[in-house]
Amino acid sequence: MECVGARDAMIQYEGDVYRPPSEASSLIVQAAIGCAHNDCTFCSMFKGKRFRVRAEDEVIRDFRAARAAYREVRRIFLADGDVLALSNERLLRLLGEIGELFPECERVSFYGSPQDVLRKTPEELAALREHGAGFVYLGAESGSGRVLENVRKGATRNEIIAAIKKIEAAGLISSVTFISGLGGRELSEEHAIETGRLISEAEPSYASLLTLLLDPAAPMYEDVRAGRFSFLPPREIAAETLLMLEHTEIEKDCVFRSNHASNYISLKGTLPRDKARMMDELRAALKAGGFKDERFRLL
Numbered sequence: 001m002e003c004v005g006a007r008d009a010m011i012q013y014e015g016d017v018y019r020p021p022s023e024a025s026s027l028i029v030q031a032a033i034g035c036a037h038n039d040c041t042f043c044s045m046f047k048g049k050r051f052r053v054r055a056e057d058e059v060i061r062d063f064r065a066a067r068a069a070y071r072e073v074r075r076i077f078l079a080d081g082d083v084l085a086l087s088n089e090r091l092l093r094l095l096g097e098i099g100e101l102f103p104e105c106e107r108v109s110f111y112g113s114p115q116d117v118l119r120k121t122p123e124e125l126a127a128l129r130e131h132g133a134g135f136v137y138l139g140a141e142s143g144s145g146r147v148l149e150n151v152r153k154g155a156t157r158n159e160i161i162a163a164i165k166k167i168e169a170a171g172l173i174s175s176v177t178f179i180s181g182l183g184g185r186e187l188s189e190e191h192a193i194e195t196g197r198l199i200s201e202a203e204p205s206y207a208s209l210l211t212l213l214l215d216p217a218a219p220m221y222e223d224v225r226a227g228r229f230s231f232l233p234p235r236e237i238a239a240e241t242l243l244m245l246e247h248t249e250i251e252k253d254c255v256f257r258s259n260h261a262s263n264y265i266s267l268k269g270t271l272p273r274d275k276a277r278m279m280d281e282l283r284a285a286l287k288a289g290g291f292k293d294e295r296f297r298l299l
């Protein structure tokens with residue numbers, strides 16, 4: 001258990017808590033523990049936790065503790081892995097409580113799996129937005145059906161596209177992550193092309209690229225140890241990203257980032273406007289090198 005705040009008003013955390021990089025300054029409260037899917041082979045985040053919805057009174061107690069500890073809370077991130085799996089009734093009650101306790105809060109965000117999104121009706125998603133929900137962070141990982149199957153994502157390419165479109169249609173903001181190198185060398189080209197095409201079709205507001213890095217607790221780690229899967233070196237990752245960007249044909253603005261601690265090269269821009277500039281940056285790196293040293297990459 002980890003605690004924050006005054007001695008008589010502490011936020012309780014169970015196990016390791018994860019949040020997207022853009023929620024670094026947000027108040028984090030666990031509304032659920034773990035991930036309902038918990039089967040992706042590259043992921044070790046919640047392998048030690050069994051998914052459960054946290055008791056409502058415990059979550060509200062944490063909100064009150066945070067209110068007592070912090071003068072201003074502009075953003076709240078509800079952890080853990082897929083809070084959108086909670087019933088809409090529960091989510092609306094939590095958002096209502098946040099609205100009363102933190103009137104200055106500008107947005108409440110959480111992770112949601114494609115299946116969580118597809119289970120909600122458009123009206124339910126719109127109700128979440130009306131009550132303060134902002135970003136839904138969704139791990140798509142790849143646009144290739146074969147890669148998704150290999151890593152046991154639990155969602156098809158079409159389900160991922162439908163989920164992203166549904167989030168955006170409800171007025172929520174989708175922030176979608178993909179993982180460079182996830183297909184290994186064998187599926188690298190397909191992974192790149194199909195990911196570019198998925199971004200084009202689904203049109204998320206944000207698309208972020210991480211680069212594959214495995215914790216020994218991730219099931220895929222065993223494939224690497226056994227020689228069944230190989231990481232791509234930085235040059236091949238850059239070539240894969242270049243091919244992916246080449247296959248994005250998006251009309252709506254999409255903020256594209258590959259500036260996570262796991263990435264060999266940092267890119268940031270808005271598609272379609274900055275596509276050519278980011279591709280030039282990748283071509284320059286392929287010529288001159290300058291990739292992040294392996295020792296400085298982090299999950």
Ligand code: SF4
Pocket residue numbers: 035036037038039040043044045046081113139
């Ligand atoms: S990647 Fe996301 S959906 Fe997959 S096991 Fe990890 S937290 Fe769950």
